[in-house]
Amino acid sequence: MMNDQVPAVVVDDLHVFRGSREVLPGISLTVPRGQVVGLLGPNGGGKTTLLRSIIGVQIVAGGTVTVLGEPAGSPGLRSRVGYVTQDASVYGDLTVRANLTYFAALVGAPRSDVERLIEVVDLTADVDSRVDRLSGGQRSRVSLAAALVGSPELLILDEPTVALDPLLRRDLWALFRSLADEGTTLLVSSHVMDEATRCDRLLLLREGRLLADDSPDGLLARTGAPNAEQAFFTLIEKEEAV
Amino acid sequence: MSPRLTLATARRVLLQLRADHRTLVLMIAVPCVLLGMLAWIFDGTPVFDSVGAPFLGVFPFVVMFVITSVATLRERSSGTLERLLSTPLGKGDFLGGYALAFGALAVVQALVATGFAIWVCGLDVAGPRSLLVVVAVTDAVLGTATGLFVSAFARTEFQAVQFMPAFVFPQFLLCGLLLPRDALPRALELASDVLPLSYAVDAMRTLTTQADAAGDVGRDVAIVASFVVAAVAAGSLTLRRRTP
Numbered sequence: 152m153m154n155d156q157v158p159a160v161v162v163d164d165l166h167v168f169r170g171s172r173e174v175l176p177g178i179s180l181t182v183p184r185g186q187v188v189g190l191l192g193p194n195g196g197g198k199t200t201l202l203r204s205i206i207g208v209q210i211v212a213g214g215t216v217t218v219l220g221e222p223a224g225s226p227g228l229r230s231r232v233g234y235v236t237q238d239a240s241v242y243g244d245l246t247v248r249a250n251l252t253y254f255a256a257l258v259g260a261p262r263s264d265v266e267r268l269i270e271v272v273d274l275t276a277d278v279d280s281r282v283d284r285l286s287g288g289q290r291s292r293v294s295l296a297a298a299l300v301g302s303p304e305l306l307i308l309d310e311p312t313v314a315l316d317p318l319l320r321r322d323l324w325a326l327f328r329s330l331a332d333e334g335t336t337l338l339v340s341s342h343v344m345d346e347a348t349r350c351d352r353l354l355l356l357r358e359g360r361l362l363a364d365d366s367p368d369g370l371l372a373r374t375g376a377p378n379a380e381q382a383f384f385t386l387i388e389k390e391e392a393v
Numbered sequence: 394m395s396p397r398l399t400l401a402t403a404r405r406v407l408l409q410l411r412a413d414h415r416t417l418v419l420m421i422a423v424p425c426v427l428l429g430m431l432a433w434i435f436d437g438t439p440v441f442d443s444v445g446a447p448f449l450g451v452f453p454f455v456v457m458f459v460i461t462s463v464a465t466l467r468e469r470s471s472g473t474l475e476r477l478l479s480t481p482l483g484k485g486d487f488l489g490g491y492a493l494a495f496g497a498l499a500v501v502q503a504l505v506a507t508g509f510a511i512w513v514c515g516l517d518v519a520g521p522r523s524l525l526v527v528v529a530v531t532d533a534v535l536g537t538a539t540g541l542f543v544s545a546f547a548r549t550e551f552q553a554v555q556f557m558p559a560f561v562f563p564q565f566l567l568c569g570l571l572l573p574r575d576a577l578p579r580a581l582e583l584a585s586d587v588l589p590l591s592y593a594v595d596a597m598r599t600l601t602t603q604a605d606a607a608g609d610v611g612r613d614v615a616i617v618a619s620f621v622v623a624a625v626a627a628g629s630l631t632l633r634r635r636t637p
Contacts, residue, residue, distance in 0.1 A: 240472035
């Protein structure tokens with residue numbers, strides 16, 4: 152691929168207001184290619200706003216967001232970036248297959264992609280069920296599959312594991328890993344700290360500020376904490392002490 | 394705009410409608426039931442022949458308005474619209490897909506309602522019956538287009554339904570069904586001149602009374618069609634890729 156040297160995402164001095172509150176007061180970060188990058192932090196910390204800015208659906212007040220070498224939201228990016236919103240944004244009154252067929256048509260993916268992804272997200276038994284008759288976990292897997300059609304180079308996943316049981320969560324993280332091994336870049340947000348160990352790199356976001364941008368091991372070494380959650384608390388205390 | 398994406402969207406909307414049997418039955422049956430009641434009310438008098446056609450133009454407009462505004466609002470509030478606009482789908486494809494799907498349904502609805510009015514209720518008009526269908530379909534598409542536009546200003550489905558009395562009833566009062574438009578107080582007559590439903594009803598009135606109605610009806614249909622284009626264009630301005 153010709154742009155392989157370009158990072159997946161470069162955010163530079165991004166300012167975003169929601170209402171009168173500045174949710175992101177000038178954040179800068181880089182997401183390298185081919186990695187699973189975890190965006191962790193408490194609820195209300197600006198994770199979704201940051202992800203929406205990277206997709207290019209968020210009105211931003213200042214700064215730049217460059218995705219795969221192009222400005223975020225460029226027409227050329229729309230089939231190269233997959234986006235899974237926090238709530239399963241798929242059509243409840245359509246079957247699993249009808250949903251995926253439509254999203255595949257939008258990005259020009261072959262129909263074989265639909266069958267492949269139904270297997271990938273393990274919904275073979277429910278493929279002809281209406282999505283609103285499925286469980287929450289199944290619905291979020293339909294939403295994930297809808298983002299995977301056309302094999303996007305960058306996947307933005309907003310809390311994809313939030314309503315899932317531990318077994319499914321394990322399976323999904325295994326899927327993320329295998330996608331990254333094939334060269335896909337994944338930016339996954341979560342407020343569950345124990346998911347940090349499954350990432351190649353961690354971004355800790357709190358109140359719109361980046362507390363850390365490090366590998367899981369680097370983070371633990373730097374803070375001397377036994378796990379990501381403790382490391383996070385250590386960083387907060389350190390910041391508040393300054 | 395891409396024809397492929399527009400058609401894919403129209404297909405998806407039709408699949409959603411097909412899954413909703415109750416809505417389909419209501420859309421097709423309600424105009425027929427209302428026309429039947431109207432014919433029954435005026436049974437034995439010549440009144441139905443003079444008001445039947447104008448009502449035939451109003452019912453599809455109202456039904457399509459409500460259905461379209463709620464359907465697009467649902468798309469906006471469920472997050473699917475945001476997702477769609479992050480894909481290669483253009484705004485024109487989105488609106489075009491909805492307009493095509495609901496337009497196709499409007500054709501079916503108008504055909505059934507017109508057939509019912511003529512053959513079951515015994516509606517007799519001076520002008521050609523085929524034009525009756527043309528006007529009814531145009532009115533239904535007008536309902537779809539204004540519904541698409543208005544859904545942008547509703548945040549909840551409650552509000553969307555409230556737009557029906559706010560948006561449709563004034564047009565209904567002023568369109569010439571209750572009193573001929575030139576007999577209205579001057580200010581209201583001027584208001585009725587800029588409302589699309591007035592021209593829809595004018596066309597139906599002409600059909601009721603004139604055998605060689607094609608010219609006048611053609612002009613009125615063209616006016617209604619330009620309202621449709623304006624509503625779709627205005628609707629596309631309300632679709633924003635980037636939101637706060």
